[in-house]
Amino acid sequence: MESPTEKRPARRKDAEENRARIVAAARAVYASAGFDAPFDAIARHAGVGRATLYRNFPDRYALGAAIVEDDLCELEALAHEHGDRPDAFMKLLSAIVERHTETHALVPALLRGPGEHALQALVPRVTRLLTVPLQRARAAGLVRDDLTLADVIDVLAMLSAVLADDGSGRARDRRMARALELLIHGLVPRAPVGSPIGPNSPRM
Structure with a gap:
């Protein structure tokens, strides 16, 4: 069984990947739909849930x-x-x-x-x-x-x-x-x- 210490780097890597996907998705969505585009559209484009999006970026x-x-x-x-x-x-x-x-x-x-x-x-x-x-x-x-x-x-x-x-x-x-x-x-x-x-x- 993996120890909690061994699991942490994987979680950090996942978080970094989620953040990168969200930022890339926001670029694309803002470019096509403007800064007022719904947050849900960014989450869908990034392939993440709303909770993940708001956990990384509150607004x-x-x-x-x-x-x-x-x-x-x-x-x-x-x-x-x-x-x-x-x-x-x-x-x-x-x-x-x-x-x-x-x-x-x-x-x-x-x-x-x-x-x-x-x-x-x-x-x-x-x-x-x-x-x-x-x-x-x-x-x-x-x-x-x-x-x-x-x-x-x-x-x-x-x-x-x-x-x-x-x-x-x-x-x-x-x-x-x-x-x-x-x-x-x-x-x-x-x-x-x-x-x-x-x-x-x-x-x-």
């Missing part, structure tokens, strides 16, 4: 915050993977935009309700995530030397505005990609006065 705001935090964990792993590479900042920026496009309605909904506190608790991690990569990108001349973290936050807010009144699917993705392309031109160093600008000019 939609806790679940929404978990999605945002999981995205942040992935971004932190990406930052670690790229180490001290000077192009890490641009890769992180692109990844942030990609995830935000997928969950564009989530953050505004959380900010309107009890999820605001959970989001604010993540702000220091976002700051740490971008600060050093931005410094390295500036030192390498990949971005303007006057670009600040506050500027980056403003850029992300502009991109959020692009999504706010847009449709869904491919049209939204194309519009977001175009907006990011235009904004990146404002992030890179300006060409010296008199430098040629045309098809043969250096590109990112």
Whole structure:
């Protein structure tokens, strides 16, 4: 017979798997039906009972915050993977935009309700995530030397505005990609006065 100590890791693993399924299901359901989608729909999509869902997440705001935090964990792993590479900042920026496009309605909904506190608790991690990569990108001349973290936050807010009144699917993705392309031109160093600008000019 297994001892209680031997059984605990299996229970923890099951709990982690349930949580991962719930978060993945919530992403899909919120993307198709919006943040007000019934909790029952998420439970069905995840293949878990209502009790399991509520045991992990007492309300939609806790679940929404978990999605945002999981995205942040992935971004932190990406930052670690790229180490001290000077192009890490641009890769992180692109990844942030990609995830935000997928969950564009989530953050505004959380900010309107009890999820605001959970989001604010993540702000220091976002700051740490971008600060050093931005410094390295500036030192390498990949971005303007006057670009600040506050500027980056403003850029992300502009991109959020692009999504706010847009449709869904491919049209939204194309519009977001175009907006990011235009904004990146404002992030890179300006060409010296008199430098040629045309098809043969250096590109990112």
